[in-house]
Amino acid sequence: xxxxxxxxxxxxxxxxxxxxxxxxxxxxxxxxxxxxxxxxxxxxxxxxxxxxxxxxxxxxxxxxxxxxxxxxxxxxxxxxxxxxxxxxxxxxxxxxxxxxxxxxxxxxxxxxxxxxxxxxxxxxxxxxxxxxxxxxxxxxxxxxxxxxxxxxxxxxxxxxxxxxxxxxxxxxxxxxxxxxxxxxxxxxxxxxxxxxxxxxxxxxxxxxxxxxxxxxxxxxxxxxxxxxxxxxxxxxxxxxxxxxxxxxxxxxxxxxxxxxxxxxxxxxxxxxxxxxxxxxxxxxxxxxxxxxxxxxxxxxxxxxxxxxxxxxxxxxxxxxxxxxxxxxxxxxxxxxxxxxxxxxxxxxxxxxxxxxxxxxxxxxxxxxxxxxxxxxxxxxxxxxxxxxxxxxxxxxxxxxxxxxxxxxxxxxxxxxxxxxxxxxxxxxxxxxxxxxxxxxxxxxxxxxxxxxxxxxxxx
Numbered sequence: 001x002x003x004x005x006x007x008x009x010x011x012x013x014x015x016x017x018x019x020x021x022x023x024x025x026x027x028x029x030x031x032x033x034x035x036x037x038x039x040x041x042x043x044x045x046x047x048x049x050x051x052x053x054x055x056x057x058x059x060x061x062x063x064x065x066x067x068x069x070x071x072x073x074x075x076x077x078x079x080x081x082x083x084x085x086x087x088x089x090x091x092x093x094x095x096x097x098x099x100x101x102x103x104x105x106x107x108x109x110x111x112x113x114x115x116x117x118x119x120x121x122x123x124x125x126x127x128x129x130x131x132x133x134x135x136x137x138x139x140x141x142x143x144x145x146x147x148x149x150x151x152x153x154x155x156x157x158x159x160x161x162x163x164x165x166x167x168x169x170x171x172x173x174x175x176x177x178x179x180x181x182x183x184x185x186x187x188x189x190x191x192x193x194x195x196x197x198x199x200x201x202x203x204x205x206x207x208x209x210x211x212x213x214x215x216x217x218x219x220x221x222x223x224x225x226x227x228x229x230x231x232x233x234x235x236x237x238x239x240x241x242x243x244x245x246x247x248x249x250x251x252x253x254x255x256x257x258x259x260x261x262x263x264x265x266x267x268x269x270x271x272x273x274x275x276x277x278x279x280x281x282x283x284x285x286x287x288x289x290x291x292x293x294x295x296x297x298x299x300x301x302x303x304x305x306x307x308x309x310x311x312x313x314x315x316x317x318x319x320x321x322x323x324x325x326x327x328x329x330x331x332x333x334x335x336x337x338x339x340x341x342x343x344x345x346x347x348x349x350x351x352x353x354x355x356x357x358x359x360x361x362x363x364x365x366x367x368x369x370x371x372x373x374x375x376x377x378x379x380x381x382x383x384x385x386x387x388x389x390x391x392x393x394x395x396x397x398x399x400x401x402x403x404x405x406x407x408x409x410x411x412x413x414x415x416x417x418x419x420x421x422x423x424x425x426x427x428x429x430x431x432x433x434x435x436x437x438x439x440x441x442x443x444x445x446x447x448x449x450x451x452x453x454x455x456x457x458x459x
Contacts (some may be wrong), residue, residue: 071092149361150174158372186384233328235291249325
């Protein structure tokens with residue numbers, strides 16, 4: 001039935017009076033669902049067992065502070081000062097198991113208690129939770145994408161150095177390295193570093209630690225494979241991957257000392273991958289490393305003639321312009337499968353962007369290095385927990401592809417906040433029990449009923 005135009009319009013005669021008062025109102029009703037999920041996985045017990053004998057001073061417990069910071073990131077807080085705007089929210093207080101939330105300075109002092117051992121304990125907690133998710137999915141092969149990301153800081157931040165910051169070269173920064181799980185979109189491990197180190201600096205020790213922890217948690221039945229960009233084309237990295245017996249695919253940089261230009265010019269037979277991409281397979285000697293590496297050289301036809309993404313000095317064909325990429329790998333797959341496998345590495349860029357934009361990974365809460373490293377671990381923990389919550393409750397499975405990317409269709413944190421997390425509600429007492437009362441919006445009601453039903457079954 002078509003409604004009349006007059007029934008659609010609403011008249012506004014004046015301004016609404018604004019008043020403030022003590023009421024049990026919340027802007028984040030979805031925290032109740034996440035709180036139930038944290039109870040099903042026993043997050044409090046895991047935190048206590050992981051940190052063990054490590055002691056933290058203060059009036060607030062370790063579990064309450066972890067819950068508070070994770071909840072603050074979930075609802076959209078990006079700085080410690082944002083806690084002042086949610087101090088009276090009853091569901092955030094309930095999530096943190098506190099009657100009164102701490103102030104910004106208290107949170108800052110608590111973070112500054114972190115040291116090397118406690119930050120490492122946080123990293124182990126993240127690894128345990130991600131490994132448990134992989135065990136639940138029964139993954140026989142785990143694909144890890146290793147990469148670094150720049151975080152700009154202030155001038156007075158400890159261990160922040162000027163270095164590899166492509167957009168702000170004179171700004172001090174951190175350069176953390178991350179291990180991304182392609183199947184779940186979670187971060188298996190993250191390690192903070194000063195901004196003046198190269199991506200590959202001590203990357204072999206990071207890979208060693210990641211493999212050790214993952215194999216301890218998942219067992220010998222699970223195999224691992226790595227995807228890395230050309231920044232990790234270093235002899236120690238190649239030796240570490242070969243020594244650990246894992247498969248890898250690594251982009252090769254087009255540097256003069258490898259002689260790739262001559263190799264491309266000498267090729268007379270290119271095989272077709274699709275309408276735009278051709279390739280050929282060969283081996284290149286790396287004399288300074290005493291190695292001979294199998295490589296696949298790909299070229300893509302491009303229509304533009306701009307300098308961006310165009311390697312002018314590599315090759316000048318008569319029939320068009322091309323972009324080149326070279327990959328070395330020990331995987332026993334065809335060159336076509338290897339191309340698709342390396343193309344799937346781009347999914348980690350979405351995860352890193354989600355971390356920075358949605359979980360304040362690029363925020364620097366203090367001027368202490370260990371405190372900022374702990375903040376990175378908390379940011380990763382918040383994202384890992386939310387993605388596991390989706391996979392165990394409402395996420396739909398994605399079809400398998402040769403790119404080895406996410407197994408599920410995952411909502412971004414912005415979408416989750418809009419649909420079900422940041423929903424206004426009122427806490428009321430009915431028959432001696434507390435009830436969270438929401439507006440009767442059909443889409444919200446269906447979503448909450450589905451999540452409640454799944455969480456009840458899990459419990």
